[in-house]
Amino acid sequence: MIPELGHYALMLALGLALIQGIMPIVGTRTNDPVLMSMAAPSALAQFFFVAIAFTSLAICYVTSDFSVLNVFENSNSHMPFIYRLTSLWGNHEGSMLLWVSILAFFGALVAVFGTNLPVVLKANALAVQAWIAAAFHLFILTTSNPFVRIPQAPFEGRDLNPILQDPGLAFHPPMLYLGYVGFSIAFSFAIAALLEGRIDAAWARWVRPWVLGAWMCLTLGIAGGSYWAYYELGWGGFWFWDPVENASLMPWLAGTALLHSAVVMEKRGALKVWTILLAILTFSLSLIGTFLVRSGVLTSVHAFATDPTRGIFILAILVVFIGGALALFGWRAPLLKQGGLFAPISREGALVFNNLFLTTACATVFVGTLYPLALEALTGEKISVGAPFFNSTFGPLFIPLLLVMPFGPLMGWKRGDLLGAAQRLMAAALLGALATAAAFAIEQGGPVLAPFGAGIAVFVMAGAVTDIAERTLFMRVPFRASLQRAIGLPRSAWGTAFAHFGIGATLLGIVAVTAWGSERIAEVKIGDNLDIAHYRLTLDGLFNREGPNYRDMVGRFTVRRMNGEYIGVMEPSRRSFPNRNMTTTEAALMTRGVSQLYLSLGDPGPDERVAVRLYFKPHVLLIWLGAAIMFAGGALSLSDRRLRVGAPRPAKARAVLQPAE
Amino acid sequence: MRRLLAVALLIGLLSPTPSLAVQPDEMLSNPVQEARARSLSRELRCMVCQNESIDDSEAPLAHDLRVLVRERIKAGDNDAQIIDFLVARYGEFVLLKPRLSWHTALLWGLPPVLLVFGGALVLVSLTRRSRALGSEDAKLNNVEEQQLADILSDRRRP
Numbered sequence: 001m002i003p004e005l006g007h008y009a010l011m012l013a014l015g016l017a018l019i020q021g022i023m024p025i026v027g028t029r030t031n032d033p034v035l036m037s038m039a040a041p042s043a044l045a046q047f048f049f050v051a052i053a054f055t056s057l058a059i060c061y062v063t064s065d066f067s068v069l070n071v072f073e074n075s076n077s078h079m080p081f082i083y084r085l086t087s088l089w090g091n092h093e094g095s096m097l098l099w100v101s102i103l104a105f106f107g108a109l110v111a112v113f114g115t116n117l118p119v120v121l122k123a124n125a126l127a128v129q130a131w132i133a134a135a136f137h138l139f140i141l142t143t144s145n146p147f148v149r150i151p152q153a154p155f156e157g158r159d160l161n162p163i164l165q166d167p168g169l170a171f172h173p174p175m176l177y178l179g180y181v182g183f184s185i186a187f188s189f190a191i192a193a194l195l196e197g198r199i200d201a202a203w204a205r206w207v208r209p210w211v212l213g214a215w216m217c218l219t220l221g222i223a224g225g226s227y228w229a230y231y232e233l234g235w236g237g238f239w240f241w242d243p244v245e246n247a248s249l250m251p252w253l254a255g256t257a258l259l260h261s262a263v264v265m266e267k268r269g270a271l272k273v274w275t276i277l278l279a280i281l282t283f284s285l286s287l288i289g290t291f292l293v294r295s296g297v298l299t300s301v302h303a304f305a306t307d308p309t310r311g312i313f314i315l316a317i318l319v320v321f322i323g324g325a326l327a328l329f330g331w332r333a334p335l336l337k338q339g340g341l342f343a344p345i346s347r348e349g350a351l352v353f354n355n356l357f358l359t360t361a362c363a364t365v366f367v368g369t370l371y372p373l374a375l376e377a378l379t380g381e382k383i384s385v386g387a388p389f390f391n392s393t394f395g396p397l398f399i400p401l402l403l404v405m406p407f408g409p410l411m412g413w414k415r416g417d418l419l420g421a422a423q424r425l426m427a428a429a430l431l432g433a434l435a436t437a438a439a440f441a442i443e444q445g446g447p448v449l450a451p452f453g454a455g456i457a458v459f460v461m462a463g464a465v466t467d468i469a470e471r472t473l474f475m476r477v478p479f480r481a482s483l484q485r486a487i488g489l490p491r492s493a494w495g496t497a498f499a500h501f502g503i504g505a506t507l508l509g510i511v512a513v514t515a516w517g518s519e520r521i522a523e524v525k526i527g528d529n530l531d532i533a534h535y536r537l538t539l540d541g542l543f544n545r546e547g548p549n550y551r552d553m554v555g556r557f558t559v560r561r562m563n564g565e566y567i568g569v570m571e572p573s574r575r576s577f578p579n580r581n582m583t584t585t586e587a588a589l590m591t592r593g594v595s596q597l598y599l600s601l602g603d604p605g606p607d608e609r610v611a612v613r614l615y616f617k618p619h620v621l622l623i624w625l626g627a628a629i630m631f632a633g634g635a636l637s638l639s640d641r642r643l644r645v646g647a648p649r650p651a652k653a654r655a656v657l658q659p660a661e
Numbered sequence: 662m663r664r665l666l667a668v669a670l671l672i673g674l675l676s677p678t679p680s681l682a683v684q685p686d687e688m689l690s691n692p693v694q695e696a697r698a699r700s701l702s703r704e705l706r707c708m709v710c711q712n713e714s715i716d717d718s719e720a721p722l723a724h725d726l727r728v729l730v731r732e733r734i735k736a737g738d739n740d741a742q743i744i745d746f747l748v749a750r751y752g753e754f755v756l757l758k759p760r761l762s763w764h765t766a767l768l769w770g771l772p773p774v775l776l777v778f779g780g781a782l783v784l785v786s787l788t789r790r791s792r793a794l795g796s797e798d799a800k801l802n803n804v805e806e807q808q809l810a811d812i813l814s815d816r817r818r819p
């Protein structure tokens with residue numbers, strides 16, 4: 001009964017999406033306020049029914065209703081509650097349902113909180129949102145129905161893929177989707193603006209909070225996925241330049257560019273056309289990411305060709321939405337008037353520089369990810385594009401970006417003072433140089449460029465601090481006055497400083513761990529010692545431990561300092577899942593400050609020996625801590641009063657900002 | 662192609678029990694040679710895996726390739742010779758960083774071309790904007806001149 005209810009609710013949601021997609025547009029064309037006002041309630045109703053569908057499937061999962069094929073294939077009644085729930089989106093059908101649920105959720109948010117939006121813009125934007133929703137509802141209902149029943153229900157389900165039986169699954173996909181799908185709002189508003197043929201600075205003010213929110217979720221989603229891979233895969237890699245990762249990195253890069261160009265548009269009325277294009281591209285990249293991950297095209301071009309229904313369907317969605325949006329852009333964008341003049345050396349100029357490098361970096365990832373697929377499809381030739389390619393192209397593109405980053409916030413709008421900014425960044429640059437020198441002195445080995453990387457990271461962080469110090473006149477006025485100024489600063493200024501500081505922290509972590517991390521691979525027997533950095537590990541014993549649906553072979557290690565001082569115990573294990581006949585490595589991690597000891601177990605060999613991999617990962621936690629700081633920066637910015645209140649009706653300005661028709 | 666198929670069959674038959682990528686017994690005793698082997702391994706693809714280097718992969722094929730690389734190193738080959746040897750045997754597919762050729766020109770060329778073109782475009786539009794900015798600031802048009810004159814004369818006439 002419950003799955004049928006969910007299935008039916010999803011069909012109703014499709015119907016409502018069609019109404020929401022057609023009526024308001026007709027209304028804006030015929031100037032009918034009644035039709036236009038249908039947008040908001042139908043968005044809410046659509047969300048209501050999608051929520052019913054999602055909840056129905058969730059109930060099936062939690063109650064282990066194995067008469068539903070999707071539940072049978074991906075769940076098992078012995079799993080803990082949290083995994084019974086999260087296995088909902090650990091598979092294709094369920095994750096698509098999560099995708100549309102979040103889409104409908106965002107539509108509902110616009111309907112509820114968009115009370116200060118112009119009626120026409122809101123009607124058009126919600127209609128565009130509904131077209132996307134309708135396409136994906138149709139996709140789910142025709143090719144990926146999660147509510148299909150099995151005639152004779154089995155007693156027990158297969159298991160969830162053991163790698164996915166992890167708290168990471170509860171967090172990573174929803175956050176990622178909140179980011180991906182959140183950018184659909186910017187897309188819908190961009191299309192709405194193009195349909196209407198008018199756009200002004202207020203548009204950026206309405207769209208920016210949505211972009212910011214989506215960017216925050218995506219940042220945390222990517223970082224969460226990276227940390228998950230780090231501890232789960234057993235050798236402590238944090239980024240693999242895997243196509244699936246690239247699929248999430250591309251919208252992040254484009255979204256970051258969008259975030260910055262929207263600031264220029266809001267504050268100075270410039271870069272309007274470019275911002276619209278970026279809004280379209282960012283969500284297009286989210287769609288492409290969904291296609292790459294969901295169509296199976298990545299596994300191999302052949303796998304895609306043998307079962308192409310889903311892939312073709314998503315491909316059609318891509319072509320229609322991206323192609324349609326870009327065509328509309330080509331047709332209508334010339335109508336939008338460019339505004340806002342500025343000198344090359346200015347805050348705007350710095351943000352344009354940021355956009356140039358971010359979009360180029362994004363294009364590099366795009367080409368690198370799709371090139372092997374395209375080449376094989378066209379010529380049949382197989383090549384690989386992996387981490388070494390991305391490291392040698394993406395890295396050089398990011399260095400100028402990072403070097404210029406601290407200058408941006410210190411420049412004035414319209415016309416900046418480069419020399420003045422450079423003078424104010426003296427202290428930061430000095431700190432960076434000092435960090436480079438220190439790295440050279442302390443660390444032996446590692447790439448020659450690594451100390452410079454550390455220097456840049458410190459420069460970026462110190463630059464962010466400089467920005468706040470400058471704004472509060474720190475050391476130039478009494479401390480109390482500085483403090484008062486700090487409290488009075490717009491939160492978005494704090495947000496910028498936090499986000500930039502976070503980037504520096506992440507970079508420092510990446511540089512430190514890749515350049516100066518150490519590794520020991522060895523076979524040990526009970527009583528053996530392993531030395532790494534300034535720690536000594538001793539294998540005390542090997543034993544078995546039973547879990548709810550798995551069995552662990554645990555190695556127990558005591559960690560001591562070199563002088564014998566006891567620190568703690570690490571228990572890495574090899575976890576075997578009888579239901580799937582699979583084994584995973586469960587690494588043991590010990591945090592020391594922001595560094596970590598990382599220990600994973602290999603196969604037990606003959607005569608009580610076991611292979612182990614032991615790593616010392618210096619400053620590794622900074623990578624994800626940096627992302628958390630970026631998230632906090634976004635949250636600070638989002639809480640800025642100026643964004644929350646929304647734009648006051650610019651009655652006078654409107655006449656000026658009217659586009660040329 | 663037939664070799665790939667054989668390899669695919671091979672992994673199909675294997676038990677999915679992972680082991681550590683680089684095994685202790687594979688490692689060379691000479692640390693300099695071992696370090697070379699590791700950095701070479703990171704550039705080479707395990708051809709039956711998805712986007713994994715032979716240094717990261719637990720597949721038996723990756724193990725064989727790691728051993729092969731170390732054998733060549735012990736035999737005294739330099740890095741370029743080893744890479745050539747592997748490409749001759751397995752094709753360009755084995756390289757995680759494709760070599761520059763006509764087939765990969767677009768791959769390697771696009772980022773710099775995009776940066777240069779984008780940069781040029783930005784530069785042109787920026788100079789146009791700043792020139793407009795200069796004229797906007799410096800000169801008043803006729804109407805504004807007239808307004809200014811009116812204001813000034815107003816002030817003079819108390």
